[in-house]
Amino acid sequence: xxxxxxxxxxxxxxxxxxxxxxxxxxxxxxxxxxxxxxxxxxxxxxxxxxxxxxxxxxxxxxxxxxxxxxxxxxxxxxxxxxxxxxxxxxxxxxxxxxxxxxxxxxxxxxxxxxxxxxx
Numbered sequence: 694x695x696x697x698x699x700x701x702x703x704x705x706x707x708x709x710x711x712x713x714x715x716x717x718x719x720x721x722x723x724x725x726x727x728x729x730x731x732x733x734x735x736x737x738x739x740x741x742x743x744x745x746x747x748x749x750x751x752x753x754x755x756x757x758x759x760x761x762x763x764x765x766x767x768x769x770x771x772x773x774x775x776x777x778x779x780x781x782x783x784x785x786x787x788x789x790x791x792x793x794x795x796x797x798x799x800x801x802x803x804x805x806x807x808x809x810x811x812x
Contacts (some may be wrong), residue, residue: 697739707734708743708753713761716752 700708706724711717725731735751738744744754753760773779785791792800 700738700743702740704734704743706796707731707738708760710751711744712757716750716759718750740809 707717707722710722714721719725719728719731719735722731735744739751742754744751755763769775769780771775773783
């Protein structure tokens with residue numbers, strides 16, 4: 694399976710749509726230039742090992758969580774020098790709604806669990 698970073702901008706957009714929908718058809722891909730171009734890009738994505746399916750229906754080859762972890766790692770490396778701390782701080786500062794008390798409690802519990810596990 695090829696690396697997701699080897700995808701073109703439009704291929705990544707299609708993969709984002711497929712992950713969001715869980716399964717997609719040419720007609721469900723948002724903002725297509727033409728149906729034929731989407732069909733061709735889906736065919737290319739299958740050849741690159743990013744998905745499976747026929748012309749009618751297309752599903753991602755990787756699980757959504759696995760692809761999300763890979764995408765997050767790419768964002769951390771590209772924009773935050775690999776620092777999760779910088780990414781979280783940026784998100785918290787930029788977020789207009791902040792985080793809820795319940796989210797904060799869950800995050801603190803995960804941090805404590807991570808400490809106990811030596812991570």
